Amino acid sequence: MTTSGRMRLLTDERWALLAPCLTRSTGKAGRPFADHRRIIEGIIYRYRTGIPWRDLPREAFGPWQTVWKRHRRWAADGTWDTVLAQLTAKADSINGIDWTVSVDSTINRAHQHATNTARPETDTSAATRRSKSETPATGGEPAGHAIGRSRGGLTTKNHHAVDGNGRPLALVVTPGQVHDAHALTLLLGDIRVPRLGPGRPRTTPEALLADKAYSSKQVRADLAVRGIRTVIPERADQQANRKRKGRSGGRPDSGHRERRNVVERSFSLLKQWRGLATRYDKLAIVYRSAAVLAAIIAWLRG
Incomplete structure (x- = not known):
C-alpha cells in the first residue's frame, strides 16, 4: 500500500532528484535494496512525528x-x-550556493530513552572534558554518545x-555543554562540496x-589564515581592549550581520521534526544522520 498524502513528504519532483543518489545502495549478497522511497518516507515520518x-x-x-x-x-x-554532498555539488555547479556562511548551535533535550546508555564517568578536568567533547559523530560513535549535562539536564x-539561503552545508553533533567556539573547527572541517568536474572539493566559505x-x-586568527x-x-570587553590599544587595536568587523x-x-525548520527537537536515539550517529536527512529535504526544496 502506498503512503497517503498526509504521510508523504517526497514529491515526484524531489524523488527524481534524490533517487539517483541511492542507486549503489545494496543489501545482503549485493542485492539491491527494494522500496527505497517507501522506506525513506517511513524514516522521515518517524522523525517528523517523534513516535517510537x-x-x-x-x-x-x-x-x-x-x-x-x-x-x-x-x-x-x-x-x-554522500547524498547531501551530491546535492550540494549539483547546486554549486550552477552557482546555487551562497558562500556567505552562517554558523550557530541549538540545544535539544535528550529523552530518557536516549540516555539509558553507558557513558564515561564525569571528569572535572577541563582538558579531559574538551578532548571527549571534540570527538565528532561524523567520525564514528563518540565515547559519550554526544550526550552531556547542561542547564537543561542531559542534552x-x-x-x-548554512549557506546564505539557510541550507545546511555541515552538521556536527556534540554534548550539550560544549562551547560553540570549541566545535567551530570541527564544523568548518565538515564543509566539503565536491566538484562535478575536475578540481578539489570546495571547503572554504567567502565569509563567516x-x-x-x-x-x-x-577564532579570528584561524579564519584569517584560511582567508x-x-x-x-565583539563582546564588550573585547571592544574596550581594542579601543584602549588605539590604532594597533585594529578595526571591528564589518559586514551584513x-x-x-x-x-x-x-534551526526553526529542524525543530519542526519532533524526533530532532527532542533526541530519542541512543546513538549519536543515528541522531545526526536524521538531521542530515532533514538538511537533504531542505536542499530538495531548493
Whole structure:
C-alpha cells in the first residue's frame, strides 16, 4: 500500500532528484535494496512525528524493523552524508550556493530513552572534558554518545553551518555543554562540496557570520589564515581592549550581520521534526544522520 498524502513528504519532483543518489545502495549478497522511497518516507515520518520506531504504520511503510535497519545502516556507512554532498555539488555547479556562511548551535533535550546508555564517568578536568567533547559523530560513535549535562539536564547540541539561503552545508553533533567556539573547527572541517568536474572539493566559505559566542582572538586568527572574512560582533570587553590599544587595536568587523538569522531559520525548520527537537536515539550517529536527512529535504526544496 502506498503512503497517503498526509504521510508523504517526497514529491515526484524531489524523488527524481534524490533517487539517483541511492542507486549503489545494496543489501545482503549485493542485492539491491527494494522500496527505497517507501522506506525513506517511513524514516522521515518517524522523525517528523517523534513516535517510537515500533509504532510506524505497517500498512504505509512496511515492517518497522526494515525502516530502522535501513536508516541505521545508512547512518553508519555515510550514505546520508554522500547524498547531501551530491546535492550540494549539483547546486554549486550552477552557482546555487551562497558562500556567505552562517554558523550557530541549538540545544535539544535528550529523552530518557536516549540516555539509558553507558557513558564515561564525569571528569572535572577541563582538558579531559574538551578532548571527549571534540570527538565528532561524523567520525564514528563518540565515547559519550554526544550526550552531556547542561542547564537543561542531559542534552545534545546541534551545530550548523548554512549557506546564505539557510541550507545546511555541515552538521556536527556534540554534548550539550560544549562551547560553540570549541566545535567551530570541527564544523568548518565538515564543509566539503565536491566538484562535478575536475578540481578539489570546495571547503572554504567567502565569509563567516556568527554571534558573540564565537568572538575570540584565536577564532579570528584561524579564519584569517584560511582567508575567510570574519563577521562576528565583539563582546564588550573585547571592544574596550581594542579601543584602549588605539590604532594597533585594529578595526571591528564589518559586514551584513543581520544575515545571521538564516541559521536561526534553519534551526526553526529542524525543530519542526519532533524526533530532532527532542533526541530519542541512543546513538549519536543515528541522531545526526536524521538531521542530515532533514538538511537533504531542505536542499530538495531548493
